[in-house]
Amino acid sequence: MKAKFFATTPIGIEDVSAKEILRMLGCKVDVGVGKVFFESKIEEAVYSLNLMARTLHKVFIQLCKEKFVFLDDLYRFAKNIDYTWFIREEQSFAVRSERVGVHNFTSMDVSRVVGQAVIDSFLESCGKRLKVNLDEPDVEIYAFVKENDFLLGVNTTGESLHKRGYRVYEHPAALKSTLACGMLQISGWKPEKSIIDPMCGGATIPIEAAFITRNMAPNRFRKNFAFLKLKIFEKKEFEEFRMKTLENEKTGDSHIFGMEKFRRHLEGGIKNAEKAQVRDSILFKLGDATRKVDYPDTDLDFIIVNPPYGVRMIPQGSPIKLYRSFLKTLKDVASGATLVLITAASRRFKKAATDANVEILEERKALHGQLRTTIFKCKI
Ligand SMILES: C[S@@+](CC[C@H](N)C(=O)[O-])C[C@H]1O[C@@H](n2cnc3c(N)ncnc32)[C@H](O)[C@@H]1O
Incomplete structure (x- = not known):
């Protein structure tokens, strides 16, 4: 029907x-x-x-x-x-x-x-x-x-699907998993290409990328879908569907990196990846996204990132210095790569992109909770 x-x-x-x-x-x-x-x-x-x-x-x-x-x-x-x-x-x-x-x-x-x-x-x-x-x-x-x-x-869903059920560590500025996946789609990334979130916090972006690489259903951990109570659906039929879906999951090579400056968040991100059962698909690294030497020694095709944009997470109050020095570092370590970045400080990001000679290919407004943000797609 x-x-x-x-x-x-x-x-x-x-x-x-x-x-x-x-x-x-x-x-x-x-x-x-x-x-x-x-x-x-x-x-x-x-x-x-x-x-x-x-x-x-x-x-x-x-x-x-x-x-x-x-x-x-x-x-x-x-x-x-x-x-x-x-x-x-x-x-x-x-x-x-x-x-x-x-x-x-x-x-x-x-x-x-x-x-x-x-x-x-x-x-x-x-x-x-x-x-x-x-x-x-x-x-x-x-x-x-x-x-x-x-x-x-x-x-038919119940609580929103962005709550995947793997967040054992709640990062104070976590990105919605659904927006993270939107950014991955916008970037054009494919699992055979390498990808890094160099300010990964609770690791939402690397975890969602690992789900895609391994063909894992992102909502596999949920048990309580609202449709299970509707008269027309049968739990048994859905369980059979779920089992078939899980059979399609893959293991194998991945090229997903997560880097973070603060140990507390990095450890939190690792815990989340463990809970999501994709720990072995992500290479985590303690490091500063503005320092060349901290990046993994490999070709980077895609950078997908949700940097800090508020006063809360940046002691000096403005992200422009961070954005400028981050973009300049990317020019050195990932020239030619595609960057997709979400920020609420869009004007400052644009200024930093001009200063660092980074070309903005596309920009779109998006709401992150109540926050007005812009998703930028750039060529490094
Ligand atoms: C908005 S949060 C990212 C949240 C993440 N997307 C999530 O869903 O949990 C930004 C992160 O960037 C980190 N950060 C700030 N400056 C950094 C730098 N220079 N290098 C690496 N990480 C940095 C912060 O510690 C914070 O965890």
Whole structure:
């Protein structure tokens, strides 16, 4: 059976996520803001995206996508939907809402109205009143209102997929794993090429690169996908799918380096890589990214990095000196390589790139949590 879907992504890399879905499911994908839309076979999309997508946060089965004028319209749309095919009579549900734009109602009103519509629709279909559980619902329905667009879907993921489950060491400025994968995609890196994150912190970028090299499902450690509670899915069928996926994992050569100036973070990164079961695919090194001699003695094809950009992590308060000297060092150790870098200090990075004669090939805005960042792709 086919269904319409939407998935949430980090804002700024929606096109990268769309390509990922196209590669995995072979379907046409439309791009929105922080969301992508597509149509696919239900099991194939839900099992493979939740287990293997590298840049998606949550995957939803789309229940409704309409234009509306009044709050009552949302009730009407939601009431017209059949919920009995995915919610069991004895299960509880919750509606989570998000609202963007100017309206004369709140997101709590959206949750209340849509929640009532779900209850009324279910009651009419099978004479049972569904229970509401806002803390731990069996089924989570997501309502998104933006200006006069209304989008409704059922969450098949649960908690966001960027939480991979390997972070035993929480770096204070960790990068979202999904953004790290977006940067790897943007760079054009392929596993046969060498790659370094010379300011690797908790090692998110090297770990995600190792997952790709070894064809490992990034969400292999998760047990609690939300779809397992939906009436239409069978745990046994998914377990068979998961086992088949794990059989495709590879071992073998990799050329992935992680370097970090502070021992505490380096050791944390190593612990994360151990937990992620890719420790043996990454060469870790204590070192300063602004010192030539600290780099591994090998040709470096790709540098993917999330350097410090705030006052919190840089004692002198401005990253420009660090960026300038880092780029100048890269000119010496990795001339001709591709650099992909994410920073919230974009103007300072651009200035440093000009000073170091590093060519910026592409730049795009991306949100990292609440932080406005830019992802730069450069030729060293
Ligand atoms: C934003 S954090 C990286 C976080 C990492 N991407 C993660 O997900 O955990 C930047 C890291 O760069 C390190 N760093 C700062 N200056 C450095 C330098 N000159 N050489 C190497 N590492 C440096 C910091 O110690 C910090 O761990």
